[in-house]
Amino acid sequence: xxxxxxxxxxxxxxxxxxxxxxxxxxxxxxxxxxxxxxxxxxxxxxxxxxxxxxxxxxxxxxxxxxxxxxxxxxxxxxxxxxxxxxxxxxxxxxxxxxxxxxxxxx
Amino acid sequence: xxxxxxxxxxxxxxxxxxxxxxxxxxxxxxxxxxxxxxxxxxxxxxxxxxxxxxxxxxxxxxxxxxxxxxxxxxxxxxxxxxxxxxxxxxxxxxxxxxxxxxxxxxxxxxxxxxxxxxxxxxxxxxxxxxxxxxxxxxxxxxxxxxxxxxxxxxxxxxxxxxxxxxxxxxxxxxxxxxxxxxxxxxxxxxxxxxxxxxxxxxxxxxxxxxxxxxxxxxxxxxxxxxxxxxxxxxxxxxxxxxxxxxxxxxxxxxxxxxxxxxxxxxxxxxxxxxxxxxxxxxxxxxxxxxxxxxxxxxxxxxxxxxxxxxxxxxxxxxxxxxxxxxxxxxxxxxxxxxxxxxxxxxxxxxxxxxxxxxxxxxxxxxxxxxxxxxxxxxxxxxxxxxxxxxxxxxxxxxxxxxxxxxxxxxxx
Numbered sequence: 001x002x003x004x005x006x007x008x009x010x011x012x013x014x015x016x017x018x019x020x021x022x023x024x025x026x027x028x029x030x031x032x033x034x035x036x037x038x039x040x041x042x043x044x045x046x047x048x049x050x051x052x053x054x055x056x057x058x059x060x061x062x063x064x065x066x067x068x069x070x071x072x073x074x075x076x077x078x079x080x081x082x083x084x085x086x087x088x089x090x091x092x093x094x095x096x097x098x099x100x101x102x103x104x105x106x
Numbered sequence: 107x108x109x110x111x112x113x114x115x116x117x118x119x120x121x122x123x124x125x126x127x128x129x130x131x132x133x134x135x136x137x138x139x140x141x142x143x144x145x146x147x148x149x150x151x152x153x154x155x156x157x158x159x160x161x162x163x164x165x166x167x168x169x170x171x172x173x174x175x176x177x178x179x180x181x182x183x184x185x186x187x188x189x190x191x192x193x194x195x196x197x198x199x200x201x202x203x204x205x206x207x208x209x210x211x212x213x214x215x216x217x218x219x220x221x222x223x224x225x226x227x228x229x230x231x232x233x234x235x236x237x238x239x240x241x242x243x244x245x246x247x248x249x250x251x252x253x254x255x256x257x258x259x260x261x262x263x264x265x266x267x268x269x270x271x272x273x274x275x276x277x278x279x280x281x282x283x284x285x286x287x288x289x290x291x292x293x294x295x296x297x298x299x300x301x302x303x304x305x306x307x308x309x310x311x312x313x314x315x316x317x318x319x320x321x322x323x324x325x326x327x328x329x330x331x332x333x334x335x336x337x338x339x340x341x342x343x344x345x346x347x348x349x350x351x352x353x354x355x356x357x358x359x360x361x362x363x364x365x366x367x368x369x370x371x372x373x374x375x376x377x378x379x380x381x382x383x384x385x386x387x388x389x390x391x392x393x394x395x396x397x398x399x400x401x402x403x404x405x406x407x408x409x410x411x412x413x414x415x416x417x418x419x420x421x422x423x424x425x426x427x428x429x430x431x432x433x434x435x436x437x438x439x440x441x442x443x444x445x446x447x448x449x450x451x452x453x454x455x456x457x458x459x460x461x462x463x464x465x466x467x468x469x470x471x472x473x474x475x476x477x478x479x480x481x482x483x484x485x486x487x488x489x490x491x492x493x494x495x496x497x498x499x500x501x502x503x504x505x506x507x508x509x510x511x512x513x514x515x516x517x518x
Contacts, residue, residue, distance in 0.1 A: 045431035070481030
């Protein structure tokens with residue numbers, strides 16, 4: 001099963017096992033990883049599951065959809081590698097994925 | 107935590123009740139928490155019930171707000187499938203339907219709401235369903251298969267989302283709405299007209315101003331009867347005509363209630379140690395200088411956070427503008443604010459393009475926005491509503507001016 005590492009704003013790392021088809025957001029919730037609120041539960045409606053994707057994975061993870069891009073355009077502290085983790089589905093080739101959570105989701 | 111109560115009970119294990127427990131633990135509260143729900147499942151998300159879950163794209167476990175292990179690991183005593191019969195406010199106890207009474211120092215009531223039922227002949231027939239809980243939707247899922255005929259009573263969000271999924275699953279769909287407009291309670295006429303057209307394009311027989319007189323069938327539903335005598339043959343009727351707050355136990359306990367349990371900005375009821383949150387709470391709506399009940403995920407989460415903070419004496423949560431979303435077909439509607447009281451509506455973009463927004467203004471200030479497949483309008487709109495910003499209607503309607511620019515000008 002692909003491993004995902006979550007790094008919080010203070011640098012603490014948590015590595016958990018993900019499941020193909022589940023999202024990076026759901027995996028965080030399932031393992032009680034702090035830093036991802038996901039108020040809307042993954043409907044791409046709230047932008048409270050914002051993460052920064054590690055440079056080594058930005059290409060593999062892919063580009064956000066038009067709706068997600070618009071949500072990101074207006075989120076706080078957005079960077080080049082920002083994604084909404086509810087829109088990233090886990091696959092085998094994302095094994096080892098590292099994402100950093102922002103200081104606050106609101 | 108000195109001076110803080112050590113015995114918390116939360117009645118209602120929905121999104122609001124769950125959030126209260128999570129926020130208490132996240133803030134470092136180390137006393138006892140008992141979370142009591144009358145449904146068998148641990149706290150779960152309701153929004154997907156009328157969307158992805160109904161469509162069969164999501165299994166039940168993915169709805170859970172926290173994995174089941176969370177509760178023992180965080181010493182949250184989760185009691186499911188058991189209702190609270192009574193609150194003894196003087197003795198600070200609650201009595202459960204089955205078994206024991208539980209003592210508390212602070213009590214949070216998050217009992218939610220239940221679907222309003224039709225008082226019509228045949229309303230109790232098998233086949234007449236409602237949609238609030240996992241059990242409700244499992245019943246609906248079992249019968250909602252291609253070729254079946256469904257009548258959706260009520261063109262609110264729940265009804266329309268279920269109608270959209272039903273059409274996508276290949277059912278024959280009729281929507282009956284008593285009002286002359288769809289979504290009349292929650293959105294302006296432009297949004298109502300748009301969704302009516304969308305459902306009609308999908309093949310749904312969408313009737314506005316419909317007067318339902320009753321259901322037909324002996325032992326099993328066979329049709330919905332309208333005034334004038336027409337009978338619409340159907341196998342399923344889904345009634346989605348709003349909800350009623352579950353406030354009876356609060357009323358019986360002597361708490362101040364109206365169309366909800368009355369609370370202040372800190373979610374405190376008329377009893378100093380009892381709080382109420384979520385769908386059941388009649389709360390101040392800060393951005394609108396009035397009070398009301400909100401039925402939404404935003405309100406459930408915010409209520410839980412505020413109740414936890416006010417119990418622990420922590421920093422109060424920054425109030426968000428009410429927000430909401432609805433998924434139907436390929437359309438995502440995102441709403442910020444409450445449109446009630448608007449004296450002007452500005453449409454931005456062309457509904458024909460399936461991406462547009464309606465801004466609601468009152469005395470020149472933005473009080474709400476409904477955005478269809480238009481995230482920038484929603485996200486900037488949310489900030490405009492929070493700031494109660496004055497924006498020139500001509501600017502809002504002009505697509506050549508970006509939302510970023512509109513926001514920057516209005517918000518400075």
